[in-house]
Amino acid sequence: MEPVIEFTNVTKQFKGFAVENMDLQVNKGFVTGFIGANGAGKSTTIKLMMNLLRPDEGEVRVFGLDYATHEKAIKERIGFVYDGNVFYEGMNLKDIQRIVGPAYRHWDGALFRQYAEQFELPLNKAVKTFSKGMQMKASLALALSHQAELIIMDEPTAGLDPIFRRELLDLLQDIMLDGERTIFFSTHITSDLDRIADYIAFIKKGKLMFNQSIHEVAENYGLVRGSLELLDRDTEKLFVHVDRTASGFEALTSDVRKTEDVFGEAAVIERASLEDIMYFTNRSDVQHV
Amino acid sequence: MFNLIKRDVIIQKKQLLLFVPFIVFFILMDAHPVLIFLVVSLYVPFNALAFDEKTNVNVLLNSLPYTRKQIIASRYLGTIVYMAASIGVAIISLTLAHQSFTVTHVALSVGLFLLFSAMTFPLFYVLKPGYIFPIVMLSFFLFVGGGPALLRLMDDSLQGLIQFVMDLPMTTLLTGFLAVAIILYSISWAVSSVVYERKAF
Numbered sequence: 001m002e003p004v005i006e007f008t009n010v011t012k013q014f015k016g017f018a019v020e021n022m023d024l025q026v027n028k029g030f031v032t033g034f035i036g037a038n039g040a041g042k043s044t045t046i047k048l049m050m051n052l053l054r055p056d057e058g059e060v061r062v063f064g065l066d067y068a069t070h071e072k073a074i075k076e077r078i079g080f081v082y083d084g085n086v087f088y089e090g091m092n093l094k095d096i097q098r099i100v101g102p103a104y105r106h107w108d109g110a111l112f113r114q115y116a117e118q119f120e121l122p123l124n125k126a127v128k129t130f131s132k133g134m135q136m137k138a139s140l141a142l143a144l145s146h147q148a149e150l151i152i153m154d155e156p157t158a159g160l161d162p163i164f165r166r167e168l169l170d171l172l173q174d175i176m177l178d179g180e181r182t183i184f185f186s187t188h189i190t191s192d193l194d195r196i197a198d199y200i201a202f203i204k205k206g207k208l209m210f211n212q213s214i215h216e217v218a219e220n221y222g223l224v225r226g227s228l229e230l231l232d233r234d235t236e237k238l239f240v241h242v243d244r245t246a247s248g249f250e251a252l253t254s255d256v257r258k259t260e261d262v263f264g265e266a267a268v269i270e271r272a273s274l275e276d277i278m279y280f281t282n283r284s285d286v287q288h289v
Numbered sequence: 290m291f292n293l294i295k296r297d298v299i300i301q302k303k304q305l306l307l308f309v310p311f312i313v314f315f316i317l318m319d320a321h322p323v324l325i326f327l328v329v330s331l332y333v334p335f336n337a338l339a340f341d342e343k344t345n346v347n348v349l350l351n352s353l354p355y356t357r358k359q360i361i362a363s364r365y366l367g368t369i370v371y372m373a374a375s376i377g378v379a380i381i382s383l384t385l386a387h388q389s390f391t392v393t394h395v396a397l398s399v400g401l402f403l404l405f406s407a408m409t410f411p412l413f414y415v416l417k418p419g420y421i422f423p424i425v426m427l428s429f430f431l432f433v434g435g436g437p438a439l440l441r442l443m444d445d446s447l448q449g450l451i452q453f454v455m456d457l458p459m460t461t462l463l464t465g466f467l468a469v470a471i472i473l474y475s476i477s478w479a480v481s482s483v484v485y486e487r488k489a490f
Contacts, residue, residue: 052490075354103353
């Protein structure tokens with residue numbers, strides 16, 4: 001499988017926070033959803049992908065190219081959808097297009113107008129009057145109008161109403177149809193991912209916990225329930241985290257098959273939702289303290 | 290690169306409508322030509338910087354296919370282009386208004402403008418947005434108010450140097466001044482480039 005984005009041992013330190021030794025591959029032609037709690041390092045990782053931040057150590061390659069020598073060539077092929085408004089507030093879309101468009105060799109003005117029409121975006125109205133959803137659409141229209149092969153989005157669905165969120169996901173599905181495009185987007189709304197993601201990358205406190213296909217995630221992770229007698233030092237090793245109550249335990253396993261072998265019929269194993277996985281994994285160090 | 294320079298005009302096209310009235314105001318106030326050339330030169334570049342400071346524009350620019358070096362280069366080259374154009378408009382306006390001015394006036398303003406830009410531009414890349422404008426204002430007042438005072442203070446020790454400079458012919462003096470301004474402007478460009486290159490957005 002051809003990786004579009006490749007992180008090799010990437011480390012970026014901040015005061016009190018760090019993305020550490022990250023190895024990440026984003027595969028061509030698929031949608032990768034990037035999940036993690038607030039402050040887990042999603043935006044930092046995306047900024048590293050966009051060269052808005054530079055790694056202290058390790059290497060970031062996009063389309064197999066490095067930023068030091070091919071920055072322009074890389075960015076020519078990326079459409080970036082921003083978290084928040086980065087446009088001049090008083091300006092309208094027509095003027096913003098005049099600034100953004102000429103920067104790209106493959107800018108398609110007609111396509112941009114088509115998207116603006118499809119998204120019902122007024123071209124002559126100041127962007128500051130746009131709702132959050134409209135700003136997102138504007139950002140997306142700009143990202144789609146230069147034949148970008150890779151679309152990177154930072155929290156595109158945050159703050160959007162459910163109807164527009166659904167519309168956006170349908171639209172993303174449409175633009176994936178030709179199989180040439182790759183989408184990488186961060187979110188903490190996991191239901192978005194069930195709908196369109198092929199891969200799930202999960203980050204916790206600056207560390208990549210996993211990057212698996214949605215089928216692998218469904219096969220490997222399971223929610224286990226049973227009575228407390230089943231738990232001992234050995235069986236607990238099967239779990240990412242265990243929650244105990246008076247009536248029994250609930251735990252997350254990342255190895256459903258082995259758990260089935262060990263417990264047989266004694267425990268109930270159900271499919272874990274992404275939210276379960278996030279919840280239990282985030283609590284996992286509570287257990288170790 | 291040309292697109293980045295053009296950006297300064299696109300973002301402030303409404304403000305540009307006030308450009309000619311701005312010149313006319315100074316002419317009507319009977320301002321000194323050096324002051325007129327200086328303020329018209331400041332108009333476009335500093336307006337653009339004020340706009341940039343208000344938004345997260347660096348994220349936008351750095352996600353477009355430009356290198357950081359190009360973004361800084363466009364600021365420094367664009368400033369020269371807009372300075373030349375602004376002075377051109379001012380010259381036409383002064384001529385139409387039958388106001389006299391000399392090449393010396395133009396050269397002096399260009400030198401002063403380059404010096405001021407050289408000192409303030411790097412601040413826009415070093416300081417956090419929001420702090421820049423007050424600091425630029427403060428440094429402007431310190432520069433204008435404190436400069437002469439400092440010179441008076443050092444009067445005795447500088448007497449010989451001042452005498453030497455005063456004895457130089459006007460053209461040599463101006464050429465020297467312009468050369469120093471251009472050198473400082475180039476150093477400022479290099480400093481901004483290095484700072485911007487290391488910046489995190």
